[in-house]
Amino acid sequence: MIEKSYTNKKSIKLAAVTALACFLLTGCTRIGYDTPPIADGTGTSSAIITEEPPKTEEEDKSIPDKYQVKEVNINEESFSETFQLEEVCDNERHTYLMGYEGTGYIQIDTHEYAALTVHVPSTQYYKLTLYMCAFDTGVNVIVGGNRIVSEEGYETFDGVSKGVIYQKDVTAFTPFTIEGIYLKKGDNTIILQSVSGMAYMDMVKIENGRSVSNGFYIMSNAPINPNASNKTVKAMGMLSEFYGKKTLAGQKVTAGTNAEIAAIYNLTDRLPAIRQGDLSCTQEKSPDYGEREKELELAKEWSKMGGLAAYGWNWYAPSDKSHYLSLLTDFDFSKVQTNIDISEASMDTIEALYGSGDISRECYRLMQDLDNAAAFLKELQEENVTVLFSPLPDGGKGGYWWSNAECFRWLWKTMVNRFNGFYGLNNLIWVWNGGSGDYYPGDEYVDIVGENIYNTTGDSGNGRFMGTIYYKSSRAAAMTHCLTAPDPDIMAQDNALWLYFALDKGDCLIDADGRLTGKYSSDELLDKVYNNEGVVTLDELKF
Structure with missing residues (x-):
C-alpha cells in the first residue's frame, strides 16, 4: 500500500471495516469476459480480493485524507x-x-x-x-x-x-x-x-467565458414522491447538504459481485459511498439474470452498512430478438404509447386491454417488464433500502430502443406513477440521465439529473454540467457514468462539483482476476480521488 501522510481526519469503526471486508469477500470468484460487452462496461461474473482485509479492533481508527483540494485563482480579463x-x-x-x-x-x-x-x-x-x-x-x-x-x-x-x-x-x-x-x-x-x-x-x-457559478447549486431536499420513506427523505436531505461542497464516490459493479469495489478498496483502503448495479438482472433474456438473488443480497448488505444502493437499467427489450441496443432488437418503441392511463392499472386490466386491442403488444410487454422490476425494488423496500434509480440512460444520444423523445417521456412518466403509486415504492430517488433536454419529463418526475460522460481523462465535465440548467430547475446534477474518475482538483478548478459520480465497471476498470488495469483510471488517480477531502466515501455518509 502507499505510505500515508495525513492532513485532514475522518473516523470509522474498525468493527465496521471488518464487516465490510467480509462483505466484499462474499461470492468472489473469477470474472469471465466471454459474453459481449454492455454499453457502460463489461463483465459477467465475479472477482477476487487481492489483499487481506485489516485486522479487527474495537476502538476507532483515524482514516485521514492524504489530499486536499487545490485552490485556483481566476483573473478575469476580456479576450x-x-x-x-x-x-x-x-x-x-x-x-x-x-x-x-x-x-x-x-x-x-x-x-x-x-x-x-x-x-x-x-x-x-x-x-x-x-x-x-x-x-x-x-x-x-x-x-x-x-x-x-x-x-x-x-x-x-x-x-x-x-x-x-x-x-x-x-x-x-x-x-x-x-x-x-x-x-x-x-x-x-x-x-x-x-x-x-x-x-x-x-x-x-x-x-x-465562464464556468459553473454557485447559482447552479440549487437542489430540492424533498423527494418527488410525497409518500417517500423516512430513510429516503433523510437520504435526499443528506445529498442536498453535500451538493456544491463535495462529490460522493460511486462505483458500478459486475452483476452479483463487488469485484470493482474490492479492487478499489485494496488500493485505497476506502469504499465508495454508492454501489450501483443494473436492473437487467431482473430480465430472463439478460446475461445477468442468474445474478438476481445475489444482487438483492449485496444491495441489502450495502445499505445495512450505511452505503447508498443504486440501480441503473440497460433494459433488454421485451421482444423475441432482445437487446438494449436498437440495432440488436426488433422491438418497435413507437407502438408503446396509449391514451389510456394504465400507470395504476392491475396486470389483469392491462391484459384485458391488450386482448381487446386497446393497447399494443409492445405496450403490454413493457408493463410486464415494469412489474418484474418493481418486484425486485419492492424486496429492497421491505429491508428499508433506499435506491438511487436511473433507468433508460442516454436515450437522447441515440442507439437504444428507447431513443424516441415522445415515447421516452410517456414511458418515464408511466413508470414513475406506477412505481410510486400502484406499487407504493417509497424507497426510490429518481435519477434521470436521458441525454437530451427533449427527453426531460419535467421536474415533477425527477429528483436528480444525471449526465453520462465517456471521458478518457479525469476532466470535470463542466460544460455538460452547465448544460443541465437549460431543462431543469431545482435538481442536482450527477455524473451518472464516467470512464475515468473525475480529478477533484479539476472539479474544484472548474467549480463543477457533481453530486456524485459512478465509475464504469468490468474491463473498463479491472481484469479477469479482479485486479485494477489502469486502462482509464490510474492507481495514482484512484488513490487521489478516494483519499481526497473533496470526495465523500462510505465512512463519511451521514445516515
Whole structure:
C-alpha cells in the first residue's frame, strides 16, 4: 500500500471495516469476459480480493485524507481572437467546399488531429467556438498534454478533454461552442481530434467565458414522491447538504459481485459511498439474470452498512430478438404509447386491454417488464433500502430502443406513477440521465439529473454540467457514468462539483482476476480521488 501522510481526519469503526471486508469477500470468484460487452462496461461474473482485509479492533481508527483540494485563482480579463486553422495548423489546406473564411479549411478523419497554440492574457475560463461541417462526426477538444500512443495504436494526447462535439449531416460551416475551458496565462496547446468520422474545420474563436457559478447549486431536499420513506427523505436531505461542497464516490459493479469495489478498496483502503448495479438482472433474456438473488443480497448488505444502493437499467427489450441496443432488437418503441392511463392499472386490466386491442403488444410487454422490476425494488423496500434509480440512460444520444423523445417521456412518466403509486415504492430517488433536454419529463418526475460522460481523462465535465440548467430547475446534477474518475482538483478548478459520480465497471476498470488495469483510471488517480477531502466515501455518509 502507499505510505500515508495525513492532513485532514475522518473516523470509522474498525468493527465496521471488518464487516465490510467480509462483505466484499462474499461470492468472489473469477470474472469471465466471454459474453459481449454492455454499453457502460463489461463483465459477467465475479472477482477476487487481492489483499487481506485489516485486522479487527474495537476502538476507532483515524482514516485521514492524504489530499486536499487545490485552490485556483481566476483573473478575469476580456479576450477574443480568431484562428484560421489552415494558417495555424500543420494540416493540409483544402478549398473544394464552399462557405469558408480565410484561404481555406482543414479536414481530419477518424483519429487524426489538428494542433494549435493559443496565447491568452490571463488565467481564467474561456469559451471555444469551432466552425465546421461534418457528417456523423465527433471532435474531441483536448487542452495540453503530451503525445501518446493509444491502446488501439493511434496517436492522441493525455491532456484534459473538455468535451466532444458530436454532429451529423452539417453541410455548411457552422459554429459549435464549448464553455468553461480553463487556460493558464501564456501559451496553451489545443488539440482537435476526430473520435469518429470526417470533420471539415474552418476556424476557431477563443473568447473569455465562464464556468459553473454557485447559482447552479440549487437542489430540492424533498423527494418527488410525497409518500417517500423516512430513510429516503433523510437520504435526499443528506445529498442536498453535500451538493456544491463535495462529490460522493460511486462505483458500478459486475452483476452479483463487488469485484470493482474490492479492487478499489485494496488500493485505497476506502469504499465508495454508492454501489450501483443494473436492473437487467431482473430480465430472463439478460446475461445477468442468474445474478438476481445475489444482487438483492449485496444491495441489502450495502445499505445495512450505511452505503447508498443504486440501480441503473440497460433494459433488454421485451421482444423475441432482445437487446438494449436498437440495432440488436426488433422491438418497435413507437407502438408503446396509449391514451389510456394504465400507470395504476392491475396486470389483469392491462391484459384485458391488450386482448381487446386497446393497447399494443409492445405496450403490454413493457408493463410486464415494469412489474418484474418493481418486484425486485419492492424486496429492497421491505429491508428499508433506499435506491438511487436511473433507468433508460442516454436515450437522447441515440442507439437504444428507447431513443424516441415522445415515447421516452410517456414511458418515464408511466413508470414513475406506477412505481410510486400502484406499487407504493417509497424507497426510490429518481435519477434521470436521458441525454437530451427533449427527453426531460419535467421536474415533477425527477429528483436528480444525471449526465453520462465517456471521458478518457479525469476532466470535470463542466460544460455538460452547465448544460443541465437549460431543462431543469431545482435538481442536482450527477455524473451518472464516467470512464475515468473525475480529478477533484479539476472539479474544484472548474467549480463543477457533481453530486456524485459512478465509475464504469468490468474491463473498463479491472481484469479477469479482479485486479485494477489502469486502462482509464490510474492507481495514482484512484488513490487521489478516494483519499481526497473533496470526495465523500462510505465512512463519511451521514445516515
